[in-house]
């Protein structure tokens with residue numbers, strides 16, 4: 292039996308590769324590996340391919356990078372450029388949160 296209560300609509304959750312916590316998908320940054328094997332950041336959540344998720348926190352990025360969990364999750368190597376782009380984007384997001 293299902294109740295139709297729109298307020299309780301299930302939000303898709305994903306696990307952060309940094310802290311290991313589970314969060315609503317839209318609160319996480321997605322790193323995606325395209326079918327061609329290219330790793331990029333996905334802020335729309337719509338790119339196709341295998342995805343890894345991370346909190347928009349530099350702490351989580353550091354942990355995920357150190358443990359190599361993003362590349363393990365994507366089953367391919369993650370280049371320095373991807374990490375740099377992630378770092379920049381996450382730093383920006385942290386700054387925005389502070390200004391709120």
Ligand SMILES: [Zn+2]
Pocket residue numbers: 307308309310311312345346348351
């Ligand atoms: Zn996290």
